[in-house]
Amino acid sequence: MIYIIDHQDSFTWNVVHQFSKFDKVYCSNYFEINQKKIDQSKTIVLSPGPGSPEDYPLTTEIYKKYKSKKKIIGICLGYQQILFSENAKIIQQKNIFHGHQSIVKVVSDKSLFKKNSKFKVGRYHSLKLKEPFFSNNFEITMRCDNSNIAMGFENRKDDVYGFQFHPESFLTTNGKILIKKILSA
């Protein structure tokens, strides 16, 4: 089972449908976490949502508790949430990308995806990761081809993954393949 924590976003159900293609999904509001169901899940997905990681301390707690015990995937706010829990700084950016389609490039040969491959993605974020960022086993594996902003990380040792963009958006051309590969990793 995949447990999706919904940070009250208007895109969460797109995430639910995307993951439901691969496994049973349980989705709950951030305010109504079902501890038993989380324990039963193989994977935890942290949804996109408004605001910044500081607004969701419970999600940070859950992340820390289950890191390296379950597969954890963060999307947009969820991605920032994981990095924030790893002591990264999440900052406002000059240009804002809401409903923006960009090209993302795989920049690391440690990635599950082929280095230098490019794909189109949908973005909804006003905040970003402040770099440089270092944390054990975390590797920035994807970047915006245009601005070089960090767009994805992989931590294969602890089974933690995150995307700044939205794999579930209709603007992302191969989101399904992306999720499939990470779920089977």
Place this chain on the structure above:
Amino acid sequence: MKEHNSHKFKFHPYLEKLYQSNKTLIIYKVEGGYNLYTDFSKKIILNEKNISKFLNTFSNKNYKRETDLYIGFFGYEILCSLLNIRINNQNKINFYKGIFYKPETIIKIRKKITILSNIKKHNFKNSFKKTRILSPFKLNINFNKYEKIFNLFSKKIKEGHTYQIKICTKYKNKSEINPVNFFWKLMKVNSSPESFMIRDNDFSIVSCSPETLIDKKGRKIITKPIAGTLKKNKITNKTKALKYFRNNMKETKEHNMIVDLERNDLSKICKTGSVKIKKEKYVEEYKHLYHYVTSIVGKLKKNISVKDIVRSMMPGGSVIGCPKIRTIELLNSQENEDRNIFTGSFGFIKFNKDMRFNIIIRSILNYKKSSEISAASGVVLDSTSKKEFNENFIKAKSLLELFK
């Protein structure tokens, strides 16, 4: 935009009597013509307490004839309360939060006029109402106030609290209107696909809404969000409008966001993998403007109730912003007047649970000798307060002209 010509000037004694009478009357634009609903046997005035009961009544009803439906509207406030969002401290005119009517007579205006009725004898009491304009239109917030809200919301966007938010402005005057005259006058120049009119004893609504929020037949559900408006002039045409929208980053991004939001709202109630974009980013043409539209379709899960559908889809995302809950909260904290019907939904629910609803925009609400026309446009980071303020005027224009 052509079909009204075929019947408009044809004299029909029954219809003339109906128009001139004091009967409560609803007109709804349908493909190829108009449906008129009257002789209402039930009228349900909605409030927070009875709305769930009303939405549940459809679970045990049989659909036998075409009059087996409720037609009416949900106001903005009651849709918020269905999402457990309360609105405090707003100026209110205490208009109805929602009303649904059960018709016993339906008149179909197509090439021919057909009258379906469960009533044997039709009596009419003549009571012609003249339009009287008692004061000029005034805007409820001036540009300075608008700019202040705009700048605050821009800051909220930068901080990530909302991705897009729509500010509502309102034109108001003192007036009494003849809604039937207004409606047919409006249809001559702007017969938008979701146009409707309600004439009741103590209020009327005249609308040329272009936007279909829910079109549900059986388990198939379609929504057609509009995001993107272009003012018409002598050199624009449909092809140029499409080119403009495609090349305009602001319109494109605003549109993308609403498409993902509507996919999301459908996904809440639809089968996994069934939500698909049916037609992506096309242009619809109206009298004063062009709209950028996408249609999205899904197949409902089993056991989805009428209430589930209403709660997932309303209030329609394209007139609120994104993400919905946080954005509604932000709006309610800044708008100091009740939206009333604006960004609510008008439509019908048949006893077999098929339904169609629009988003109530481009509308005149006449109540207590006062008319109000609301318009909203979006704050996204690439827009300017001046441009969006003016866009609100473009949207209200064809309605304001009816008062000339």
